[in-house]
Amino acid sequence: MIPSLFGSGVLLAGDRTEYRLGKKIAEGGEGIVYRVEGRDDIVAKIYREFDFTREAKLRGMVARATKRLHRVSAWPLSPLQGPDSKTVGFIMQRLESWQPLHSVYQVKHRLDNYPNRTWAFLVRASRNLAVCVHDLHEADLVLGDVNESNVLVDDRAMVKIIDADSFQIEIDSRLYPCKVGKSELLPPELLGASFKDTRRTQEHDRFSLAILIFQTLVFGRHPFAGRPKKDEELPLEACIQKGYYAYTQQRDVPLGPPPNIDIKFLPEDIRDLFERAFGSDSARRPSANEWFSALKGLEDQLKSCPENSSHKHWMGTGKCPWCEMEERGSFPVFRSSVDIAELPEQSDQLWKEVQDARQNLPLPDQFERPKYQDFQPAELSGPEKFFGKTATRSPIWFWAIFLPMQAVLRGQSPLAASILVLVVLALIPYAFFQARNQLRRRKLLKADAALQKMWLQYGADQSVQTLNRRYEELRDMHEVLNGFDEYVQQARKKALETKYRPQLESFLRKYSLLAADIGPYGREKLSALYDSGYKTAADIGDDKLKFAGGQSSEIRQALMNWRTTLESQFWATSAYSLTASEERQLLNKMRKQALTFRKALQEGPEELRRLSEEAEERRQRLLASSKAYEDELQQWGPSVLAYERMGRR
Amino acid sequence: MAKEYAVDFPELEPLGDDMFLNAERRCPVILLLDTSASMADNIDAVNDGLQLLRNDLMQDSLASQRVEIALMTFGPVRLIQDFVTVDRWLPPRLYASGGTPMGAALETALQQIQIRKRAYREAGISYYRPWIWLVTDGAPTDKWHPAAERVQTEVLRGGIEMFTIGTDNADTSILSAISRPRPPVRLREAKYREMFVWLSQSLKPVSRAEFGASLDLPEPVGWGDIQA
Numbered sequence: 001m002i003p004s005l006f007g008s009g010v011l012l013a014g015d016r017t018e019y020r021l022g023k024k025i026a027e028g029g030e031g032i033v034y035r036v037e038g039r040d041d042i043v044a045k046i047y048r049e050f051d052f053t054r055e056a057k058l059r060g061m062v063a064r065a066t067k068r069l070h071r072v073s074a075w076p077l078s079p080l081q082g083p084d085s086k087t088v089g090f091i092m093q094r095l096e097s098w099q100p101l102h103s104v105y106q107v108k109h110r111l112d113n114y115p116n117r118t119w120a121f122l123v124r125a126s127r128n129l130a131v132c133v134h135d136l137h138e139a140d141l142v143l144g145d146v147n148e149s150n151v152l153v154d155d156r157a158m159v160k161i162i163d164a165d166s167f168q169i170e171i172d173s174r175l176y177p178c179k180v181g182k183s184e185l186l187p188p189e190l191l192g193a194s195f196k197d198t199r200r201t202q203e204h205d206r207f208s209l210a211i212l213i214f215q216t217l218v219f220g221r222h223p224f225a226g227r228p229k230k231d232e233e234l235p236l237e238a239c240i241q242k243g244y245y246a247y248t249q250q251r252d253v254p255l256g257p258p259p260n261i262d263i264k265f266l267p268e269d270i271r272d273l274f275e276r277a278f279g280s281d282s283a284r285r286p287s288a289n290e291w292f293s294a295l296k297g298l299e300d301q302l303k304s305c306p307e308n309s310s311h312k313h314w315m316g317t318g319k320c321p322w323c324e325m326e327e328r329g330s331f332p333v334f335r336s337s338v339d340i341a342e343l344p345e346q347s348d349q350l351w352k353e354v355q356d357a358r359q360n361l362p363l364p365d366q367f368e369r370p371k372y373q374d375f376q377p378a379e380l381s382g383p384e385k386f387f388g389k390t391a392t393r394s395p396i397w398f399w400a401i402f403l404p405m406q407a408v409l410r411g412q413s414p415l416a417a418s419i420l421v422l423v424v425l426a427l428i429p430y431a432f433f434q435a436r437n438q439l440r441r442r443k444l445l446k447a448d449a450a451l452q453k454m455w456l457q458y459g460a461d462q463s464v465q466t467l468n469r470r471y472e473e474l475r476d477m478h479e480v481l482n483g484f485d486e487y488v489q490q491a492r493k494k495a496l497e498t499k500y501r502p503q504l505e506s507f508l509r510k511y512s513l514l515a516a517d518i519g520p521y522g523r524e525k526l527s528a529l530y531d532s533g534y535k536t537a538a539d540i541g542d543d544k545l546k547f548a549g550g551q552s553s554e555i556r557q558a559l560m561n562w563r564t565t566l567e568s569q570f571w572a573t574s575a576y577s578l579t580a581s582e583e584r585q586l587l588n589k590m591r592k593q594a595l596t597f598r599k600a601l602q603e604g605p606e607e608l609r610r611l612s613e614e615a616e617e618r619r620q621r622l623l624a625s626s627k628a629y630e631d632e633l634q635q636w637g638p639s640v641l642a643y644e645r646m647g648r649r
Numbered sequence: 650m651a652k653e654y655a656v657d658f659p660e661l662e663p664l665g666d667d668m669f670l671n672a673e674r675r676c677p678v679i680l681l682l683d684t685s686a687s688m689a690d691n692i693d694a695v696n697d698g699l700q701l702l703r704n705d706l707m708q709d710s711l712a713s714q715r716v717e718i719a720l721m722t723f724g725p726v727r728l729i730q731d732f733v734t735v736d737r738w739l740p741p742r743l744y745a746s747g748g749t750p751m752g753a754a755l756e757t758a759l760q761q762i763q764i765r766k767r768a769y770r771e772a773g774i775s776y777y778r779p780w781i782w783l784v785t786d787g788a789p790t791d792k793w794h795p796a797a798e799r800v801q802t803e804v805l806r807g808g809i810e811m812f813t814i815g816t817d818n819a820d821t822s823i824l825s826a827i828s829r830p831r832p833p834v835r836l837r838e839a840k841y842r843e844m845f846v847w848l849s850q851s852l853k854p855v856s857r858a859e860f861g862a863s864l865d866l867p868e869p870v871g872w873g874d875i876q877a
């Protein structure tokens with residue numbers, strides 16, 4: 001392709017004024033479209049190659065302009081001339097926010113970019129397309145190159161034809177032919193013909209028009225593309241040539257409609273028009289005007305599905321065809337607009353009451369098991385202290401017995417013998433005190449153990465723990481109710497992940513682990529993993545990788561990142577959504593839950609009070625039956641403690 | 650033939666989502682890339698080139714919904730990435746290693762094309778003649794004759810469009826025996842990036858008005874020379 005000599009910034013002469021080319025907007029096969037500096041309403045199309053017949057054609061077209069022609073097409077406003085007075089392009093109305101027809105009818109594109117459009121929009125766009133073609137035909141034109149990129153649609157389903165300069169037109173009894181055409185939209189008689197010598201006719205246009213209307217009404221499906229009945233290759237052009245209309249009811253053709261598409265959702269008269277358009281007799285192809293009337297008639301017979309108000313369909317079908325399609329294909333065909341249930345009221349007030357209730361309750365964890373360790377040790381009597389203390393210093397006793405004993409053995413003195421007797425006598429009260437303490441201690445520990453057991457039982461008692469657990473549950477419920485929107489969204493996300501898991505998996509399986517983008521780690525690691533069974537992105541998962549022994553955490557992280565990137569690529573479309581009935585199911589579940597939660601919160605204070613009363617009752621019972629043991633603690637605790645202290649010192 | 654290649658992918662796609670949500674006519678393209686060890690110096694350029702291919706095709710919304718790319722590498726032969734329409738494609742990262750079993754690679758490519766075409770037919774989706782775009786920098790290390798013959802049969806039958814691109818060390822006579830009647834192109838100075846941009850430009854006509862069924866491709870200006 002020879003790049004055009006005239007790019008952005010160039011000044012070109014129009015009929016009445018000059019235009020400076022601005023930014024490039026788009027490229028076609030024949031020309032490049034630019035903005036015009038300082039103008040929002042027009043654009044310039046500049047041809048890639050010079051053709052001397054264009055000047056007369058464009059001038060003739062400008063002279064023939066009418067309001068109607070401007071309304072239905074981007075009709076040339078003025079030719080553009082370069083410095084040497086050659087015609088290099090022309091000016092036309094700017095249609096930048098308009099969309100080509102294919103982005104209107106392709107399901108994914110529509111769901112992503114115009115989620116609110118219903119089938120009624122598609123019917124209206126088809127009807128307006130018929131009007132455009134009708135008006136152009138009325139003006140004795142042949143469009144020639146009718147295709148899904150040359151038909152532009154706006155937000156209100158208004159339609160305009162671009163590439164008007166390629167129309168076939170007769171000016172001063174000279175024919176300016178249309179030299180282009182897209183094979184998948186051409187009628188059989190034109191396939192394989194040379195456009196140079198072929199005079200295009202309105203009948204040819206009618207064929208292309210019918211294909212575009214079909215695609216618009218039938219989810220982007222081409223009428224001649226279907227499922228071969230035998231497993232054989234049937235190229236699209238060959239099917240067109242042979243008249244293999246995949247949906248025909250009138251002839252025997254070797255292919256049928258694609259799975260899950262049954263055009264019974266179209267009224268009979270429209271199906272009939274398609275049969276005529278794609279039948280063998282070119283003279284019977286419906287005119288644009290016939291299409292207009294039939295589609296207008298269809299519009300009067302549209303109704304909303306009670307299940308999903310985005311489901312606008314022809315009322316002649318028994319059940320809603322879009323619901324059926326969604327069920328069979330498990331894909332949303334249109335956005336599901338389920339009345340989002342009124343959000344549950346905020347639960348702040350209810351929660352406050354629950355909190356108040358709890359604050360005023362004697363809480364079970366506010367009293368504790370008495371522990372003798374916390375008691376004040378008793379003040380011991382003098383002798384107890386004396387013997388207790390000396391008792392802890394056993395070397396004294398040793399020397400007190402050993403030294404006099406030695407003296408006695410050596411027969412040294414009677415004094416030593418009497419000291420020995422004294423010491424032995426002193427041992428008697430010591431032993432007494434010790435024995436008494438041991439006895440008390442045993443009693444104390446027994447009482448303590450009994451108490452501990454009781455408290456444990458009490459702690460494990462339902463009424464106590466339930467109270468605390470219930471309070472926390474109520475708090476969670478309150479939080480859910482206050483952030484209900486997000487709660488629903490999370491539930492929806494989960495439902496989507498479950499529903500589209502098989503699709504996600506098959507998408508991930510397309511990517512071999514051998515080409516995982518894991519940065520600088522190289523192929524060897526990947527090969528090793530691959531050989532041990534991790535073949536594709538679908539085999540990568542947090543839990544699965546754990547078993548891929550010997551992989552560093554860096555590699556694991558890199559692989560997880562790789563998978564996450566692929567997953568986000570998969571989810572980057574709103575086509576994966578819930579159907580209306582799934583959405584309704586989800587919302588109903590949520591709503592029911594919200595009601596339960598509210599009720600629970602309403603009953604919360606009462607319930608807590610009841611639980612607390614039960615707890616209190618238990619506590620009283622506990623306190624009563626623990627009284628005897630507690631007394632025992634009181635009785636023995638202080639003195640045993642005093643002995644313990646002493647021993648420690 | 651020695652079974653030194655393996656394709657560990659499921660035979661058939663589960664029918665559904667892609668072909669329902671996007672019913673556009675498809676143009677399947679298999680990029681059959683030599684990633685033998687000798688490619689190590691150029692593999693980055695190839696990876697960049699894949700990104701360019703994607704980004705350029707994304708400029709054309711219709712082409713991005715029609716062109717489907719699959720990637721196969723040989724040395725050993727692997728289906729690195731199964732067919733994905735460009736609008737949902739994340740180009741993978743290729744690494745270099747191994748030999749050049751071109752024959753096996755071609756056989757597998759033909760097989761993958763058959764599988765894909767069957768999936769289209771099942772879904773009632775029409776398609777263009779599939780493209781095989783073979784890039785190599787050496788001579789085959791396996792028996793390539795039977796594969797070349799099968800490719801030739803397909804080409805003559807009008808079943809595929811076969812392109813071969815070789816670097817300096819590639820054996821032009823073998824390449825031309827594979828891609829006949831289209832002559833092989835000799836890649837200049839590792840201009841892989843330019844090559845992929847050219848590929849993208851050549852694929853864009855799937856979204857535009859065509860003059861006829863025969864492919865009318867531009868000259869490989871700036872990146873290659875036709876080897877007549």
Ligand SMILES: Nc1ncnc2c1ncn2[C@@H]1O[C@H](COP(=O)(O)OP(=O)(O)OP(=O)(O)O)[C@@H](O)[C@H]1O
Pocket residue numbers: 025026027028029030031032033043045074092093094095096149150162163164166180857858
């Ligand atoms: N009036 C306009 N306003 C805004 N954009 C336009 C306008 N006319 C054309 N375009 C854009 O420019 C692109 C090319 O326009 P057009 O189809 O007229 O060129 P072409 O070279 O004749 O294309 P082809 O021959 O491939 O159909 C269109 O696809 C569209 O995106």
